[in-house]
Amino acid sequence: MGILYAALILGAMGLIFGLVLTFASNFFAVPANPTRDAIRDVLPSANCGACGYPGCDGCADAIACGKAPVNACPVGGADVGAKIAAIMGVEPASGADRKVARVICQGDCQSAKIKYVYTGIQDCVAASTVSDGFKSCQFACLGLGTCVKSCQFDAIHIDPEKQIAVVDEAKCTACGKCVSSCPKGVIELQYASAPVALLCHNTGMGKKVMDVCKNGCIGCQKCAKSCKFGAITMENNLPVIDREKCRGCQVCAEVCPTGAIRALQTRRVAEIDQSTCIGCTICARNCQFGAIEGSLKQPHKVNAACTGCGACAEKCPKKCITMKDATAPRDPKAAVEAPATKPVLTKPADKA
Amino acid sequence: MFGLRMFPGGTHPHERVNGKSVNGGNAIVDLPAPARVVIPLQQHIGAPAKALVKKGDAVLMGQKIGEAGGFVSAPVHASVSGKVVAVEEIEVAGGARTQAVVIENDHQDAWVELTPAAHPETMSAAELQQLIREAGIVGMGGAGFPTSVKLTPAGDKVIRTLVINGAECEPYLTADHRLMLEKAGQIIDGIRLIMLALDVKRAIIGVEKNKPDAIEALRACCTGVGGDGITVMALPVMYPQGGEKQLVYATTRRKVPAGGLPIDVGCVVCNVGTVYAVQQAIREGKPLVQRVVTMGGLVNNPGNFMVRIGTPVSALIEACGGLQNGTKMLISGGPMMGASLHSDEVPVTKTTSGVLALGDEAIDPEENPCINCGRCVKTCPMQLVPARLDLLVRNGDFDQAEKCGVLNCMECGACTFACPAKRLLTQSCRHGKRVISMRRKQEAAKAAAEKAKD
Numbered sequence: 001m002g003i004l005y006a007a008l009i010l011g012a013m014g015l016i017f018g019l020v021l022t023f024a025s026n027f028f029a030v031p032a033n034p035t036r037d038a039i040r041d042v043l044p045s046a047n048c049g050a051c052g053y054p055g056c057d058g059c060a061d062a063i064a065c066g067k068a069p070v071n072a073c074p075v076g077g078a079d080v081g082a083k084i085a086a087i088m089g090v091e092p093a094s095g096a097d098r099k100v101a102r103v104i105c106q107g108d109c110q111s112a113k114i115k116y117v118y119t120g121i122q123d124c125v126a127a128s129t130v131s132d133g134f135k136s137c138q139f140a141c142l143g144l145g146t147c148v149k150s151c152q153f154d155a156i157h158i159d160p161e162k163q164i165a166v167v168d169e170a171k172c173t174a175c176g177k178c179v180s181s182c183p184k185g186v187i188e189l190q191y192a193s194a195p196v197a198l199l200c201h202n203t204g205m206g207k208k209v210m211d212v213c214k215n216g217c218i219g220c221q222k223c224a225k226s227c228k229f230g231a232i233t234m235e236n237n238l239p240v241i242d243r244e245k246c247r248g249c250q251v252c253a254e255v256c257p258t259g260a261i262r263a264l265q266t267r268r269v270a271e272i273d274q275s276t277c278i279g280c281t282i283c284a285r286n287c288q289f290g291a292i293e294g295s296l297k298q299p300h301k302v303n304a305a306c307t308g309c310g311a312c313a314e315k316c317p318k319k320c321i322t323m324k325d326a327t328a329p330r331d332p333k334a335a336v337e338a339p340a341t342k343p344v345l346t347k348p349a350d351k352a
Numbered sequence: 353m354f355g356l357r358m359f360p361g362g363t364h365p366h367e368r369v370n371g372k373s374v375n376g377g378n379a380i381v382d383l384p385a386p387a388r389v390v391i392p393l394q395q396h397i398g399a400p401a402k403a404l405v406k407k408g409d410a411v412l413m414g415q416k417i418g419e420a421g422g423f424v425s426a427p428v429h430a431s432v433s434g435k436v437v438a439v440e441e442i443e444v445a446g447g448a449r450t451q452a453v454v455i456e457n458d459h460q461d462a463w464v465e466l467t468p469a470a471h472p473e474t475m476s477a478a479e480l481q482q483l484i485r486e487a488g489i490v491g492m493g494g495a496g497f498p499t500s501v502k503l504t505p506a507g508d509k510v511i512r513t514l515v516i517n518g519a520e521c522e523p524y525l526t527a528d529h530r531l532m533l534e535k536a537g538q539i540i541d542g543i544r545l546i547m548l549a550l551d552v553k554r555a556i557i558g559v560e561k562n563k564p565d566a567i568e569a570l571r572a573c574c575t576g577v578g579g580d581g582i583t584v585m586a587l588p589v590m591y592p593q594g595g596e597k598q599l600v601y602a603t604t605r606r607k608v609p610a611g612g613l614p615i616d617v618g619c620v621v622c623n624v625g626t627v628y629a630v631q632q633a634i635r636e637g638k639p640l641v642q643r644v645v646t647m648g649g650l651v652n653n654p655g656n657f658m659v660r661i662g663t664p665v666s667a668l669i670e671a672c673g674g675l676q677n678g679t680k681m682l683i684s685g686g687p688m689m690g691a692s693l694h695s696d697e698v699p700v701t702k703t704t705s706g707v708l709a710l711g712d713e714a715i716d717p718e719e720n721p722c723i724n725c726g727r728c729v730k731t732c733p734m735q736l737v738p739a740r741l742d743l744l745v746r747n748g749d750f751d752q753a754e755k756c757g758v759l760n761c762m763e764c765g766a767c768t769f770a771c772p773a774k775r776l777l778t779q780s781c782r783h784g785k786r787v788i789s790m791r792r793k794q795e796a797a798k799a800a801a802e803k804a805k806d
Contacts, residue, residue, distance in 0.1 A: 116694040119716045121776055126783040131694055132447025180794050
């Protein structure tokens, strides 16, 4: 019989406490912001802090209050941005090109000279406290993996052969952790879609760079001089590529004597649809590389000098030029002289 | 009572062959100026000096070739007469890069016109400070903090005691020892001048007991020139006795607070080398263009040399009859705190107290796991727990490392020396300090960027 009393008393107590708690939770309820909660659900929950707010909760708060843009989360990228835009009832932020971390050094164990044999703690920051690192180039990636430890997304690794850091661009979320962890400042956030990139940040000139690394930028300005679009300017003995002006012709990467500027995308080439081309020569006159040949009123052809800058396709009045991935390497020698002046005949467009 | 004046912790680094026992007997020899000197424009803490000369200029010895680049900075002077052949970037000991003036020596040693102070005793403190500043004098014990800045008390800080560092606790190095023996009179004179510049009445020279001859020599001069207020104190032999905070505690029984400076307890610490340079600058008008450097370790004829600033280390090695077989490492400074050199072309600077050639013992042996013996804790003169800091830093918990006081570490190397498991504790602490300062810089940059946005 005694056990029944105990059960009854406990049950009654439970009921009373339950009622009190229900009352309290209703009476003292903090009004939640449903928008904020919805945003929080969409965010990736990595709590990496890449947005600049303390974790995903902080970011959700900021977006809900309108302090941060809907695409504030670099990890979530465009997908999450679109979802949050839907929640907030605004247009998804357009033109937000994806950024990725890039190791701007190609000073691997073959090309970069070693200053001394380092035997200390296997960490880049620790190594850089000893005579500023064991590579002769003060800007070089030390390849001891401080960035690897900092990455929450398994997107950066040390190449076992080259002994320098390599980013897996597919996994990279541009959170910037590796950038801030690198003692050499050798990692940079760059646009994933950039056709070319300078993979060196040694500000030295000529022999000084050549003495320490085979792949370093020697500040020769060949890239700047060869750029037909004026997209490259020199700053601190290093080329700066203007993203707005760059047409992706990759000529800079071609002329670079040390390979410090690298082409990151497959080269594109123009192809003229022979059936619709009217031979107006506009494309040939706009080609900076002499890559289009053909006489007036005859269908034109693209030769092996095409760099894929796309200027012809843009100007073609008949829209008969398409850009395709190149299958063969470019041959600058195939270039022909472009027609200098406008043809004196009547406008081909009128006749057609 | 003096025997009890001890800071906590400390260790006894070995004195090996060619260490102090050998070198202490070697009188200072003038090293002939090399054919070419490379004078870095940054040999001090603070802003680098700005070059005043360009390629092709003719310079005289003692001519100012670099102007102080700010308040915490120091001018740089030509250490030989000749022609400037280049102003270029070079790497100095420790890996820092700086602009340097390269001068081709014409072997005339033609001095600029020297203007010694006629009656420094009647000059005001500010005038004396200005003289010291113009002479480019920096802390010659190794840190290279501009002396004039140290002698200019900031705000309401009151300086009561001048502490002179003659401890020279690093093994091998005997440069200060020889200086105290040979230039005792000038050093005492220099101390009196600094006392005038600081307007203090009391100075204590701390010398480790293993240099009884130097203590004797200094004491003799103190009474000789009426060194009122100057005491020579024999200190126990214990590394790092020459550490600023340790020395202040040993000589005055005052504890410099964590993160503070000796000035917080009313003290200013100067090295004997610095004092000698001050004396030369005021009495003779000579700027800082040479210093005493100990060349020790595996060299054929170790010794102490009066070396022109900017002399390449290779010239120094040559003067000592070359390196012995088995040399594995060159070190600028002492074996405990010095920086290993990767090239013998780096120049001697105002802060190079020695160049050592070390053999196998300098190579880091393989690390073993910590056995929790606590020797590092016992040894640490800053009363930190190096083993714990090591663990925190290696596991990336820098916030906790900061809470545990990693920033108080002065990188004296006593813990690494004491560790039976050969763990690289000092490097770990250095790593932690570097990361914390990197983060602070990034935060400051971020805050500045945000401020600019608003």
